Amino acid sequence: MIEIDSIVKTYEGVPVVDAVSMTIQPHTICAVVGTSGSGKTTLLRMINRLVTPTSGTIRIDGEDIRGIRPYELRRRIGYAIQGHGLFPHWTVAQNIGAVPRLLKWSKADISARINELLELFQLDPSQYRDRFPSELSGGQQQRVGVARALAARPNILLMDEPFGALDPVIRAKAQEDLVAIQQRFGTTVVLVTHDMEEAIYLGHNIAVMDAGKLLQFAPPKQVIGRPATPFVQELIGTSERPFRLLSLSKIADHLEDGDADGDPLPATATLRDAYSELLWSGRSAAPVEKDGRLVGRVSLDALARLAARPQ
Amino acid sequence: MSVTSASPSHDRPHWLALDRLGVLITLILLSSFLLPFALFRANRILLGDGLPLLASMQPVAASVLLLALAFGVGAALLRLPALIKLAAGFGVLTILFIAMGLSAETLMPADNNYARVSPAAGFWVLVFGLALLVTDALTRLRLGPWTRIGILLGVCGAFWALLWSGLWNELSILKEYANRAPAFWNEARTHLLLAFGSVAIAAIVGIPLGILCYRVRPVRAALLNILNIVQTIPSIALFGLLIAPLAWVAANVPGAKASGISGIGVAPAVVALFAYSLLPIVSNTVVGLLGVSAPAVDAARGMGMTWLQRLVQVELPLAFPVILTGIRIVLVQNIGLTTIAALIGGGGFGVFVFQGIGQTAMDLVLLGAVPTVVLAFAAAVVLDAFVELTSRGGRRA
C-alpha cells in the first residue's frame, strides 16, 4: 500500500505538485493521467525519493519513506523511467541484471532471471543478451527498460510512460504482458501515461492531474461516468464516453440467453469489440462462443443500455 | 564505374578527371625544383652552398627519383582510389629518403669528417607535398583505429630499417648523433620521463579534482578559473618563476634537497609541466561527466546505486573518451613543452636544441627537434585511436 498524504512540491515557490493525497491499494494498478507538465513525473519520483517533497508524507506499507535510506528504498522499487534510460555501455543482459547485482544475487540466479525476462518480453535471449542498447529498435529498448525495472521482482513498480515509443500492435501486447505480470506477482503498479485509452485499460484506479492538482482518483467506470470536473470530462473526450464505458467489460460478463445468426464472437472480447463487430456486419445480435461452445448471445439493444451513463 | 561512364556528361573514365588537392600538391612538388635539394658545408657551423637536385647525386639516382616524382604527380593529379594514392605517396617518400642518403654519400668528400651534407629547402618541400598526398589519402580511407596504429608501426619500422641500414650515416644530423649517441639516449629517457611522468601525475591529481568540480558546483567555477590563469602564463616565464620558490624549498625544508628538489633541474620542470596539464585534464573530466546522458544517470539513481557505484559504473565509463581526449591534448602538448625544460636544466631533447642554437649548429637543433616532433605525432595517432576505440558506446571493435 502506498499512502500519499498531502504531498507538495514547489520549484522556486511555484507548486508543481499541489497538496495531492491518495492511497494506492496493494496489488492494484494506478494509472496517472494528465496533460504535459501537470506534475505526473514529479509525483512518481517522490515515491522513490528521487525528488524530495516540499511538505507532506509518503508511506509504503505504513512506513514513512523518509526513514529508509534512499538507495535501499530504490532497490526495492522498480522504476522504468520516461525514455528507457538504458546504460549505453552495457549489454542488454548487464542492463537487466543491474539491480539484482546491486542486491548481490548469485551469478546463476541473475543469468536465469535475465533469460526469463527476455523470454517474457519476446526477445530471444540467445540473440539479444549480448547486444548493446544502440543495436535495438526503440520499442525493444523500451521493453528492455521495463524488464530491467522488473528484474529484482519488486513489490512496487513505478512506470513513466513505458509504452510511449511502441507501435499499436506491440503496445497492446506489452499492455497485456503488464497485466499478466501484475496479476501473477501481485505487484503494485503506478503508471504514468497521457493516453486515456491506456489508463482505462490498465488502471484499477485512475488519478487525473492538472496543474499539480489531483482532480479525481477513482475507478475507470466512475471517472468516465462521473467526471469530477469539466477538465476530466474533456480529457476523456465527450464523444468517446459510451465506447470507453463499453471497453471496460467483457462479453462474458453480460451474456444473454438465446441464439443468433452469423459468426460467433469470443466471450473474452470487450463489449466495445462486440459493438463494433455488430455494426460492421449489419447484425442486431451475434452468438458468443467460449472454448469452442456456443454459450449465449450479445445484442445491440443490450449494448446500447450498457453504454448509457451509469446512474 | 560503368554507371558513371555511361552517363552522357562523362565520356572520359572517372579517374581521368583532375583532383583539386592534387593540383596543389603538384604545384608544391614542382616548386621544390626552384630550391636547393641538398646543402653542402665545409664544417658544421659555416653557411653552405645549396645544390639543386641534379647536382646532388649520381645521374642514375637522380633519374630514378625524378621518375618516381613524376609518378607521384600522376597519382596526385588523377582521381584514383585513395588506396593507390596512399601506396604511391609512401612509395615515393621511401625513394626520396633513400635518394637523400645516396646524395650525402656522393657529396661527402672522402676522409673529411668536418664537412656536412644536410637536406635543404627543396627536400623539405618535397616531403611536405608527399605528406599532404599521404594524409589526404588516409583521411579519405577512414581507417579504423587499429589499422591506423598498424600503419604508424609500419612507418616507424621503415624508418628504423632506414637508419639501421646505415644509408643515412653520411647525413649531418646522424653525424651529430654519432658524436653523442650515449647523451642522445640519456636525454631521450629524460624527455619521456618528464613528458609522460608529468601527464601521469596530472591525471592522478586532475581526474579526482574534475570529479570534485562535477559534484560540488561552487568549487567548479573557482578551480577552473585558477587553472585558466595558470594556463595563460607563458611557458618560459612559468619555468623561470618556479626557480625561486623551489630553491627556497630546497634550502629550507629538511630532506627536500636530498630527494632531488632544487631551483633548477627536473623538479621545476615537472612542476611546470604538471601545472600546464592540470586545466585540460580537469576541464575535460568535468565536461565529460556533465555530458553523460541524463537519463542514464537518472536510471542509475532510480535503481538504487550509491553515488560511488554510479560514478564508477556509469559516469566515469561514459565520460572516459572525453577524459582520454584531455590526456591526449596534454601529452602531445607536454612532449613539445618538455623541450623548454632544458633551459632550467631539466634535460630532454631540448638540450640539443639549445646547444645547437648556442653553437649556430642547425644539425644539432634538428637532432633535438625531429625526435620531439616524431614522438608528439606518434602519441597523437595512438591516443586518437584509443579515444575512438573507447567512444563506441562501449562496443568492442
Ligand SMILES: Nc1ncnc2c1ncn2[C@@H]1O[C@H](COP(=O)(O)OP(=O)(O)OP(=O)(O)O)[C@@H](O)[C@H]1O
Ligand atoms: N527540477 C526542476 N526544476 C524546476 N522545475 C521543474 C523541475 N522538474 C520539473 N519541473 C516543472 O514541473 C512541472 C511538472 O513537471 P513533470 O515532469 O512532473 O510533468 P509531467 O506531468 O511528467 O509532464 P510530461 O507528460 O511532459 O512528462 C513542469 O512545469 C516542469 O517544468
Ligand SMILES: [Mg+2]
Ligand atoms: Mg513526465
